[in-house]
Amino acid sequence: DTEVTQTPKHLVMGMTNKKSLKCEQHMGHRAMYWYKQKAKKPPELMFVYSYEKLSINESVPSRFSPECPNSSLLNLHLHALQPEDSALYLCASSQGAGVVDEQFFGPGTRLTVL
Amino acid sequence: RKEVEQDPGPFNVPEGATVAFNCTYSNSASQSFFWYRQDCRKEPKLLMSVYSSGNEDGRFTAQLNRASQYISLLIRDSKLSDSATYLCVVSGEELTFGTGTRLTIIP
Secondary structure (H helix, E strand, O other): OOOEEEEOOEEEEOOOOEEEEEEEEOOOOOEEEEEEEOOOOOOEEEEEEEOOEEEEEOOOOOOEEEEEEEOOEEEEEEEOOOHHHOEEEEEEEEOOOOOOOOEEEOOOEEEEEO | OOOEEEOOOOEEEEOOOOEEEEEEEOOOOOOEEEEEEEOOOOOEEEEEEEOOOOEEEOOEEEEEEOOOOEEEEEEOOOOHHHOEEEEEEEEOOOEEEOOOEEEEEEO
């Protein structure tokens, strides 16, 4: 199984809502990532988890809260988002803890904040 | 100066032609290099890793020039299905993505 799965595929939420994005991989990868991608732009790194511990937080606002319940799962909890947070949110995983490894991406969650 | 730079294109190329992209990076300590392709509204998918000795996978050839700090991707006998955005990715402490080059293969 060489797949990273993400749910939901699409999400529309209001600025007062609380929602969560989910990501799962069963490749035994030890590092997992959240990226944000706006239209016609490259992915921007948000968070890195290495061995289930948060190792990189790229100065992401606190309205985004990551969680890694176990080595296969990665969540992104959303609260009080702004319309400019609308984007494609991509989860990725890589084999090693070092970020030099090639990363495998999930299909993404397309988020719209109203 | 951006850490990883690519010509954004678009490149509009007739089917069967050969097309080449370059990508420059600023961090000389970068360790690993990749080309990803991304179709419209889809996730990036690894196309190939780029090794110092250069590597080839079918119609695709990737080269790395550490002295000049650039990597290249050559696509021969281009197919309609090659139409996508090609992202140059450089790894040091993090993966850094280039802005991508948009390629359209014209029938």
